[in-house]
Amino acid sequence: MRFSTTFIMAAVAQAAAVVRQTEGFAPGADGKYTISAPGIKAQFIPYGATLTNLFVRDKNGDDIDVVLGYDDIDYYPVDPGHPVYNAIPGRYANRIGNGKYSIDGVEYTTQKNDGDNTLHSGTNNWSFRFWEVTALSEDSITFSILDKSNSSQGFFGDVKSSVTYSVTDSTWKIKITADSLDQKTPILLTQHTYFNLDAYRNPATSLIWDHTLHLPYSSRYLEADQGALPTGKILTAAPGSINDFASSANLKFGHSRDDPKFQGNCGANGACEGYNGYWLIEDAPEDAVVLTLASEFSGVKAELRTDQPGVVIYSCSWMDGSADVKKSTQGLGEKNNKVVKSSCVAIEAQDYPDGINKPEWGRLEKQIFGPGERYVQETSWTFGLV
Numbered sequence: 001m002r003f004s005t006t007f008i009m010a011a012v013a014q015a016a017a018v019v020r021q022t023e024g025f026a027p028g029a030d031g032k033y034t035i036s037a038p039g040i041k042a043q044f045i046p047y048g049a050t051l052t053n054l055f056v057r058d059k060n061g062d063d064i065d066v067v068l069g070y071d072d073i074d075y076y077p078v079d080p081g082h083p084v085y086n087a088i089p090g091r092y093a094n095r096i097g098n099g100k101y102s103i104d105g106v107e108y109t110t111q112k113n114d115g116d117n118t119l120h121s122g123t124n125n126w127s128f129r130f131w132e133v134t135a136l137s138e139d140s141i142t143f144s145i146l147d148k149s150n151s152s153q154g155f156f157g158d159v160k161s162s163v164t165y166s167v168t169d170s171t172w173k174i175k176i177t178a179d180s181l182d183q184k185t186p187i188l189l190t191q192h193t194y195f196n197l198d199a200y201r202n203p204a205t206s207l208i209w210d211h212t213l214h215l216p217y218s219s220r221y222l223e224a225d226q227g228a229l230p231t232g233k234i235l236t237a238a239p240g241s242i243n244d245f246a247s248s249a250n251l252k253f254g255h256s257r258d259d260p261k262f263q264g265n266c267g268a269n270g271a272c273e274g275y276n277g278y279w280l281i282e283d284a285p286e287d288a289v290v291l292t293l294a295s296e297f298s299g300v301k302a303e304l305r306t307d308q309p310g311v312v313i314y315s316c317s318w319m320d321g322s323a324d325v326k327k328s329t330q331g332l333g334e335k336n337n338k339v340v341k342s343s344c345v346a347i348e349a350q351d352y353p354d355g356i357n358k359p360e361w362g363r364l365e366k367q368i369f370g371p372g373e374r375y376v377q378e379t380s381w382t383f384g385l386v
């Protein structure tokens with residue numbers, strides 16, 4: 001096993017963890033693990049089990065990097081914004097209302113780190129931990145983590161989780177498992193992937209609104225309050241209305257940009273522009289494409305398949321433009337060199353957020369796992385041209 005000197009020096013703070021966790025599976029000189037297949041190349045780091053780069057073919061035949069991230073792997077743990085770029089938050093992703101949930105009549109209190117709510121399990125979430133590399137081949141990598149009882153406040157019982165990322169013919173596959181080892185505990189996981197299918201290289205705009213977005217099986221979505229917490233109500237988007245991405249394959253992501261309700265559509269008393277919500281995937285045939293994100297500029301189209309019952313869509317309203325596009329594979333030098341508001345979209349296949357507190361949705365069985373029970377998610381993205 002060999003590490004470059006710079007990698008070892010830069011990793012001093014986390015040296016023990018990094019060295020132990022990559023034993024037998026050395027990354028490249030830049031600290032990233034690379035897997036590839038025809039038409040696709042993906043790179044990862046153990047921190048957060050994070051996808052750092054995803055190269056797919058654009059309409060000019062060039063390989064472009066369509067996810068957000070950084071060249072420098074040591075920036076991930078210290079990034080003050082830490083938007084959970086393409087990592088696995090856990091053991092319970094997204095929000096838990098009022099930092100509370102109950103199992104078998106016992107109430108548990110979780111850390112309120114997002115207003116009145118818990119986000120991504122609080123400040124010891126999985127996306128901030130170094131995972132172990134437990135398998136590696138040319139087209140596949142597995143990361144594993146042991147989450148000890150109460151290591152994130154209010155989540156009891158040990159959980160062991162693994163994510164296997166693999167690539168095949170322009171497709172990126174994600175398989176996540178998590179085993180509850182001791183006692184009943186909530187588990188809800190996702191790959192928190194941020195896309196800009198133009199790699200910030202469209203000279204006309206770095207905003208995401210000219211992408212098209214189609215969710216053919218998702219006319220219903222969860223109503224959310226001003227803190228982006230689901231209220232419990234399930235609403236139906238009328239064709240052409242602000243939250244409609246079901247009625248046509250040609251809807252621009254920003255089709256409702258001029259609607260006065262667009263500003264404030266994701267809450268924060270009007271401060272959140274666009275989308276930060278959950279769309280149900282209903283009555284989709286097995287293995288159907290349930291979401292297509294595409295860009296005319298690059299010509300790239302990304303098709304989602306998942307066994308999950310819905311998807312979180314977040315249009316990067318909280319990117320305030322102070323963060324640089326810290327990738328040599330993205331931006332246009334002087335132009336498009338900041339991650340500005342609404343310049344990306346996070347798409348997260350997962351179970352209903354805060355389903356542990358909404359028994360009326362009937363998700364408890366899918367979100368609470370007792371000893372010996374296993375959480376499984378299988379999701380994939382296939383890339384092609386529009």
Ligand SMILES: *[C@@H]1O[C@H](CO)[C@@H](O)[C@H](O)[C@H]1NC(C)=O
Binds near residue numbers: 125
């Ligand atoms: C996750 O944990 C880190 C490290 O403790 C913390 O800084 C961050 O705020 C947490 N994430 C969220 C979404 O709260």
Ligand SMILES: *[C@@H]1O[C@H](CO)[C@@H](O)[C@H](O)[C@H]1NC(C)=O
Binds near residue numbers: 150
């Ligand atoms: C769980 O962890 C918190 C700190 O995060 C601590 O205050 C609490 O006492 C712990 N609970 C148990 C039952 O160990």
